[in-house]
Amino acid sequence: MVANIVKLGFITILLLFFSACASSQKAVKEVIQTNATSIIESDYEKIRKQIIEFKTKLDKRNPKSYDKNLSDRIYSLLKSSNGDFLLKYNNIVLDNYRDYLQLAFSKNEVPIRNDYLVLGLYYLVNNAYEVNNDYKITALQFDVKKLQDLYKNLQLIKWKIKVDRDMNGDYLFLTWQNNWQIEMEQKYKDKPYTYEDIQNLEFIKNKRETIYSHSNFSFEVILTQMLDYTANSIRVLGEEPKELGLSALKMFIFI
Numbered sequence: 001m002v003a004n005i006v007k008l009g010f011i012t013i014l015l016l017f018f019s020a021c022a023s024s025q026k027a028v029k030e031v032i033q034t035n036a037t038s039i040i041e042s043d044y045e046k047i048r049k050q051i052i053e054f055k056t057k058l059d060k061r062n063p064k065s066y067d068k069n070l071s072d073r074i075y076s077l078l079k080s081s082n083g084d085f086l087l088k089y090n091n092i093v094l095d096n097y098r099d100y101l102q103l104a105f106s107k108n109e110v111p112i113r114n115d116y117l118v119l120g121l122y123y124l125v126n127n128a129y130e131v132n133n134d135y136k137i138t139a140l141q142f143d144v145k146k147l148q149d150l151y152k153n154l155q156l157i158k159w160k161i162k163v164d165r166d167m168n169g170d171y172l173f174l175t176w177q178n179n180w181q182i183e184m185e186q187k188y189k190d191k192p193y194t195y196e197d198i199q200n201l202e203f204i205k206n207k208r209e210t211i212y213s214h215s216n217f218s219f220e221v222i223l224t225q226m227l228d229y230t231a232n233s234i235r236v237l238g239e240e241p242k243e244l245g246l247s248a249l250k251m252f253i254f255i
Helices: 002-061 068-080 097-104 113-128 144-163 179-187 195-199 218-236 246-251
Strands: none
Touching: 002 068, 002 113, 002 218, 068 113, 097 113, 113 144, 144 218, 144 246
């Protein structure tokens, strides 16, 4: 009788011990997940600020490619990080990031191209981080596939903004190019030119630039930082970001 009571007491203690361990493990897991959520949300906030900086630089470098009357509204949207501001094209309302990005990189003549690109970025990032969904308690509620898609799309944007040209052979966006390089392209697109011709270009002749001036890498830096923050979110969720090679970028479309 006494032996049975002792045995029962020992079993009870063991059950309480393992129950406490399980509760402790669950608590630790929840803390880790909650911390991961904070990291991912911080990554999103950093990317959002990068988009604001990106718009400022893009509009300054391409002043004829955005609507000044829409600028305050777009900045307000980017700063609030929620809500919608949907633009139209040919009287059709654009309601998803693919429409905005495809239009921004269209070879056809597109007015306010900057605005389509910036809003495309905004909706792309918000979709990946599911900003309009309910508040997330654990990191498991984030969709890692959406973040992987964001990472791929950002790689494509970073590449296309440097190389894409319109039907006339002009760059869709001026970013890395020096002004004298653009002037030279416009003057001597299909013509031979000499060193003297280069020296007579406005920005060279007026000593505002030289042929040795460094290219503007600020746009590439911003997009690289967006990629880094996205990659960090993906790694927090236990995966590695998928890198696209040049051959893949040439065939890749926005997803």
